[in-house]
Amino acid sequence: MSNLRTVITAAAFGLVAMQAQATVAPQDLVNPITDYKLYVLDNLEQFSSHTREFTDAIKAGDLQRAQQLYAPTRVYYERIEPIAELFADLDASIDARDDDYEHGVQDPTFTGFHRLEYGLFHEHSTAGLGDYAERLMSDVETLEQSVQDLTFPPEKVVGGAAALMEEVAATKVSGEEDRYSHTDLWDFQGNLDGSKKIFELVKPLAAQEDPAFVARIEENFTAIEHTLAHYYLIEGDASSGYASYDKVSERDRRALVGPVTVLAEELSTLRGLLGLN
Amino acid sequence: MSDHDDLSPGCPFSGLNRRRFLQGLGAAGIGAAATALSGGALASQQPRTADVTDAPSSSATHQSHPFYGVQQQGITTPRPAVGMLASFDVLATDQAGLERLLRTLTERIAFLTQGGTYEQRDPRYPPVDSGILGPSIDPDGLTITLSVGASLFDDRFGLDAVKPRHLQRMVAFSNDALDADRCHGDISLQFCANTEGTTIHALRDIIKNTPGMLMLRWKQEGTVPVMAPRSDGSTESARNYLGFRDGTANPPADNSGLMQKVVWVDHSNQEPEWARNGSYQAVRIIRNFVERWDRTPLQEQEAIFGRRRDSGAPMHGGIEHDLPVYDNDPDGKVTPLDSHIRLANPRTRGSERNLILRRPFNYSNGVEANGQLDMGLLFIAYQADLEAGFITVQKRLDGEPLEEYIKPVGGGYFFTLPGVQAGDYLGSSMLAASQRHS
Numbered sequence: 001m002s003n004l005r006t007v008i009t010a011a012a013f014g015l016v017a018m019q020a021q022a023t024v025a026p027q028d029l030v031n032p033i034t035d036y037k038l039y040v041l042d043n044l045e046q047f048s049s050h051t052r053e054f055t056d057a058i059k060a061g062d063l064q065r066a067q068q069l070y071a072p073t074r075v076y077y078e079r080i081e082p083i084a085e086l087f088a089d090l091d092a093s094i095d096a097r098d099d100d101y102e103h104g105v106q107d108p109t110f111t112g113f114h115r116l117e118y119g120l121f122h123e124h125s126t127a128g129l130g131d132y133a134e135r136l137m138s139d140v141e142t143l144e145q146s147v148q149d150l151t152f153p154p155e156k157v158v159g160g161a162a163a164l165m166e167e168v169a170a171t172k173v174s175g176e177e178d179r180y181s182h183t184d185l186w187d188f189q190g191n192l193d194g195s196k197k198i199f200e201l202v203k204p205l206a207a208q209e210d211p212a213f214v215a216r217i218e219e220n221f222t223a224i225e226h227t228l229a230h231y232y233l234i235e236g237d238a239s240s241g242y243a244s245y246d247k248v249s250e251r252d253r254r255a256l257v258g259p260v261t262v263l264a265e266e267l268s269t270l271r272g273l274l275g276l277n
Numbered sequence: 278m279s280d281h282d283d284l285s286p287g288c289p290f291s292g293l294n295r296r297r298f299l300q301g302l303g304a305a306g307i308g309a310a311a312t313a314l315s316g317g318a319l320a321s322q323q324p325r326t327a328d329v330t331d332a333p334s335s336s337a338t339h340q341s342h343p344f345y346g347v348q349q350q351g352i353t354t355p356r357p358a359v360g361m362l363a364s365f366d367v368l369a370t371d372q373a374g375l376e377r378l379l380r381t382l383t384e385r386i387a388f389l390t391q392g393g394t395y396e397q398r399d400p401r402y403p404p405v406d407s408g409i410l411g412p413s414i415d416p417d418g419l420t421i422t423l424s425v426g427a428s429l430f431d432d433r434f435g436l437d438a439v440k441p442r443h444l445q446r447m448v449a450f451s452n453d454a455l456d457a458d459r460c461h462g463d464i465s466l467q468f469c470a471n472t473e474g475t476t477i478h479a480l481r482d483i484i485k486n487t488p489g490m491l492m493l494r495w496k497q498e499g500t501v502p503v504m505a506p507r508s509d510g511s512t513e514s515a516r517n518y519l520g521f522r523d524g525t526a527n528p529p530a531d532n533s534g535l536m537q538k539v540v541w542v543d544h545s546n547q548e549p550e551w552a553r554n555g556s557y558q559a560v561r562i563i564r565n566f567v568e569r570w571d572r573t574p575l576q577e578q579e580a581i582f583g584r585r586r587d588s589g590a591p592m593h594g595g596i597e598h599d600l601p602v603y604d605n606d607p608d609g610k611v612t613p614l615d616s617h618i619r620l621a622n623p624r625t626r627g628s629e630r631n632l633i634l635r636r637p638f639n640y641s642n643g644v645e646a647n648g649q650l651d652m653g654l655l656f657i658a659y660q661a662d663l664e665a666g667f668i669t670v671q672k673r674l675d676g677e678p679l680e681e682y683i684k685p686v687g688g689g690y691f692f693t694l695p696g697v698q699a700g701d702y703l704g705s706s707m708l709a710a711s712q713r714h715s
Binding site for chain 1 (some may be wrong): 366368369370398399401402403485488489490492
């Protein structure tokens, strides 16, 4: 039904035939979306428990431990940003950066990870961070609860693959995201994981439509991972974490920007390819 | 004009009016509109006056410059009102990738400078074009000039053996305060057009079509003040943001013999064969301290430049295009020896070797931390020999009194590739030459 409708609509508007042959039916997306929700909930659960450890360390005044936990905790959030961003208020209180506020770090409404990052990595102290830690923990719990009750809109999920690469292109390759801790590569990997997960879930559908597209996406994901691997703290061990972003060479920055831009551009067509409105 | 074509003669309101009228009744539907029309309810309505948000009109949007040719456009082509210099890093990692990039750029420039209609896409996809000029674009006098920096000839693309002789990374002169974020680049694209919408559209088209191949490094936009045509047909040079005419002494671009000497690389330049009909492009972002300048006595301003401000004439009088004469002024009593124009072009025997073709734009970027204006000159000059041209001239200018009021902060040296014929791509002769060397 929907296939026929697609073709007819396209023909009526005189559109480019090549891109209007989506054979993906809405029900084909049911399983990928369900799997994706499980992925998000799993990440949220881990995000919540890591945030608890992180905020407990701050409240206990353990600066070193809090610094260590900062980046590994954020990764879970960075993976599921397309969903988290559906809750704009929570996203702002959890993950806004100081330049989102006219008065920067002095702004009383500036809360969340990056406010804590400023204290931990710029002021090198947990002093005065207790309230921010409490607030973060409670925001994360609210988020977890809210997502459980959420019906995942397919276009948001599929569009999320590109949105995550836009995140990387906008703030990670420049090192703006984690300006005090320089842990941008962790976030980079988190966004990449999240984008790749969405792509993997719909890959069989995308491959039916355009196998060359799938090959290009995979090639560029691989290229990024290859470059990121230069910065594992322990060679060959992705779980060891990442070197500081200021260690990234100019050549590697270029090597990241290319495939990130290609992925942002290519993945922006994923919704169209799968016939989503 | 086509708005009027579908109306019978004597219709009391224009096609544009009727279209608006029908659009306004969108909810009521065509039936209601027809009723209103047949009732003649609007026959007494006055012709519509322009709306605040109507697009400004221009009769020059159809103007175009041929893209294919022995040399690229945008060098000896008359300078239009708007310019932009965008510098990029090439992200391709090998010569095959570079070739893909050059082919894509050639194809985009050929389209953008001649105009045309974009392909329509299924609306569930992102559109192929930004749409800022509508689904069809006019050339609007657009030229896009492709040049390459010295860094393109490093170890990435196997081009080191075919580098133009004088191509080098720009080194700071004594008065420079170069900002690394606004210097150099693998590739420069100079955009010139009648309006800014056209240059910005072209830049966005190129960025959209080169993901993974190019990364924008810096850009600087500029303008030239527009003047009304003079009744006697004579022309004058535009003014810079210091109020002085800029380019008065430019060699005339319609003198092709002179252009061959001054601008275009030929057999006499001992350059690689592939570089013939190319040119060296020197770009400088030169901030002007305009508040301070505006507080400087006029006679001092004129002594610094070596020209009269209002007329542009030499210090000894006459009109703008009268040649300055220094023979009878060896001590600089009339035109100071350290004035800008006398240092830049002393008009001595042999100094014609140092001629350059200037193509500058004025820029205005914003406000400095001290509350002063960040504005100045986007200096662009072309020459067949970078050493004999810009570098020699700038060395002569080192220490000039004008330095008190200017600060070069960015730019770079590039080599403008030879032109291209249909079916070929910009830079093909350079890549072919490198393959013969390897």
